Amino acid sequence: MKKSKFLGALIGAAFSATLALSAMQAQAAATIVILNMNAAGEGFNDPTPAAPVGGNPGTTLGQQRLNAFQAAADIWGATLTSSQTITIRASFEPLTCTASSAVLGSAGAWNIWRDFAGAGKPNTWYPQALANKLSGTNLSAGDPVDGQDIRARFNSRLGLFADCLPGSPFYLGLDNNHGPLIDLVSVLLHEFGHGLGFQTFTSGATGAQFDGRPSIWDHYIYDDTANMLWVNMTDAQRATSSLNTGKLTWSGAGVTAKVPEVLSLGTPALTISGPAAGTAAGPYNIGTASFGPPLSSPGVSGTLMPVVDTGTSTGLACTPLSAANALAVNGRIALVDRGTCTFAVKAKNVQNAGAIGVIVVNNAVGSAPGLGGADPTVTIPAISVSLADGNLLKAALSKRTRTSSGVTALLGVNAGQYAGADTAGRARLFAPNPFQSGSSVSHFDTIAFPNLIMEPAINGDLLHSVVLPTDLTFELLKDIGW
Numbered sequence: 001m002k003k004s005k006f007l008g009a010l011i012g013a014a015f016s017a018t019l020a021l022s023a024m025q026a027q028a029a030a031t032i033v034i035l036n037m038n039a040a041g042e043g044f045n046d047p048t049p050a051a052p053v054g055g056n057p058g059t060t061l062g063q064q065r066l067n068a069f070q071a072a073a074d075i076w077g078a079t080l081t082s083s084q085t086i087t088i089r090a091s092f093e094p095l096t097c098t099a100s101s102a103v104l105g106s107a108g109a110w111n112i113w114r115d116f117a118g119a120g121k122p123n124t125w126y127p128q129a130l131a132n133k134l135s136g137t138n139l140s141a142g143d144p145v146d147g148q149d150i151r152a153r154f155n156s157r158l159g160l161f162a163d164c165l166p167g168s169p170f171y172l173g174l175d176n177n178h179g180p181l182i183d184l185v186s187v188l189l190h191e192f193g194h195g196l197g198f199q200t201f202t203s204g205a206t207g208a209q210f211d212g213r214p215s216i217w218d219h220y221i222y223d224d225t226a227n228m229l230w231v232n233m234t235d236a237q238r239a240t241s242s243l244n245t246g247k248l249t250w251s252g253a254g255v256t257a258k259v260p261e262v263l264s265l266g267t268p269a270l271t272i273s274g275p276a277a278g279t280a281a282g283p284y285n286i287g288t289a290s291f292g293p294p295l296s297s298p299g300v301s302g303t304l305m306p307v308v309d310t311g312t313s314t315g316l317a318c319t320p321l322s323a324a325n326a327l328a329v330n331g332r333i334a335l336v337d338r339g340t341c342t343f344a345v346k347a348k349n350v351q352n353a354g355a356i357g358v359i360v361v362n363n364a365v366g367s368a369p370g371l372g373g374a375d376p377t378v379t380i381p382a383i384s385v386s387l388a389d390g391n392l393l394k395a396a397l398s399k400r401t402r403t404s405s406g407v408t409a410l411l412g413v414n415a416g417q418y419a420g421a422d423t424a425g426r427a428r429l430f431a432p433n434p435f436q437s438g439s440s441v442s443h444f445d446t447i448a449f450p451n452l453i454m455e456p457a458i459n460g461d462l463l464h465s466v467v468l469p470t471d472l473t474f475e476l477l478k479d480i481g482w
């Protein structure tokens with residue numbers, strides 16, 4: 001039996017925002033205790049008066065935060081089964097922020113253990129809360145600090161200051177009626193999920209295992225290209241695998257069996273065709289948007305036309321389109337470049353010019369990014385492609401007229417594949433290129449639909465559930481031993 005500190009690498013640091021309970025298992029129960037680590041007057045102890053909201057009766061900001069924590073702990077507590085109390089060491093404190101993006105929270109296991117009585121796999125790291133459950137004992141008993149199972153931090157400045165996503169504070173109600181605000185209970189469910197075991201302790205960036213031994217996750221992380229589990233790879237193979245967008249998957253039998261119950265059939269897809277498409281013809285890896293309608297069947301099809309002469313001639317679509325651009329994209333699908341303004345602003349500008357869909361080209365080397373943000377008035381589908389794919393499309397568009405290109409884009413779905421799964425039906429893990437520290441690997445892929453609580457960026461349509469038929473998170477935890 002061996003214990004090790006794992007706090008150096010808090011996972012889930014980027015549950016970010018750019019961002020009726022399901023039936024419970026009858027016998028499930030675990031006690032979750034929250035340790036308030038804030039000093040007097042701060043965080044959970046913030047005395048700022050607050051009006052009760054959405055079923056949260058607290059009358060101070062601090063009390064409302066505590067009530068939201070208890071609500072999330074109750075949801076997890078009713079889902080999990082353990083004879084051992086799960087202790088979460090929690091605080092609100094300033095976290096990374098800008099005017100347009102913010103880290104909402106971060107959490108991870110406080111300690112990790114291997115080769116304890118009851119461990120399912122030898123020589124393998126388990127998070128402490130799970131190790132306690134499997135062993136049926138409190139492995140850190142008698143240690144006043146290490147008795148804590150999960151460390152969780154949440155952003156105390158969110159939405160309250162001009163440099164920290166102004167106007168988007170946490171919604172502290174318990175009823176999920178968050179509107180444009182960021183639902184704290186959803187964020188808490190997500191971060192607690194990391195702490196309970198939704199994370200590998202192996203570095204995705206370098207592929208190095210913690211202390212030279214695999215994590216329980218590594219027995220299930222599967223690479224569709226290498227056709228190997230992480231546990232059987234070299235460090236170099238794992239580092240490559242963590243960048244294998246769309247092909248890094250979870251092979252646990254429990255999740256795979258329930259993919260059809262949770263995810264929609266039809267994975268978002270872009271297909272290019274037409275007489276001028278040339279070598280650009282075919283299917284593309286894409287990123288999907290958290291605003292606008294999800295891609296569906298039969299999809300939106302139209303002539304692809306670039307936005308070219310806005311401002312710096314880079315096709316940013318950050319301002320209302322010029323007459324020439326509006327003529328080009330009206331009734332067609334617009335190709336725009338990433339940068340300068342939000343994705344939703346670009347979509348809205350081409351929509352106002354009459355475009356029926358929009359493709360955002362990445363402005364840096366790497367995979368097609370997820371398009372975060374929110375604007376309920378965007379009604380056209382939006383997707384992204386990589387810089388390399390965008391350059392391929394632009395080359396095909398080079399012989400266009402002012403209103404025609406001979407290149408057709410279909411924003412639709414691949415009907416035989418679940419949204420968020422690979423062609424074999426395994427759930428996809430988040431594997432962008434370049435690597436995103438704190439987000440890569442230890443999340444479900446952003447392409448999942450309906451959206452899952454353990455995607456790396458929060459979505460507004462989450463339902464306060466970690467269980468079937470809404471979510472795959474608890475199925476994954478069951479795969480590792482919960």
Ligand SMILES: [Zn+2]
Pocket residue numbers: 011012013014015190194443455456
């Ligand atoms: Zn996370």
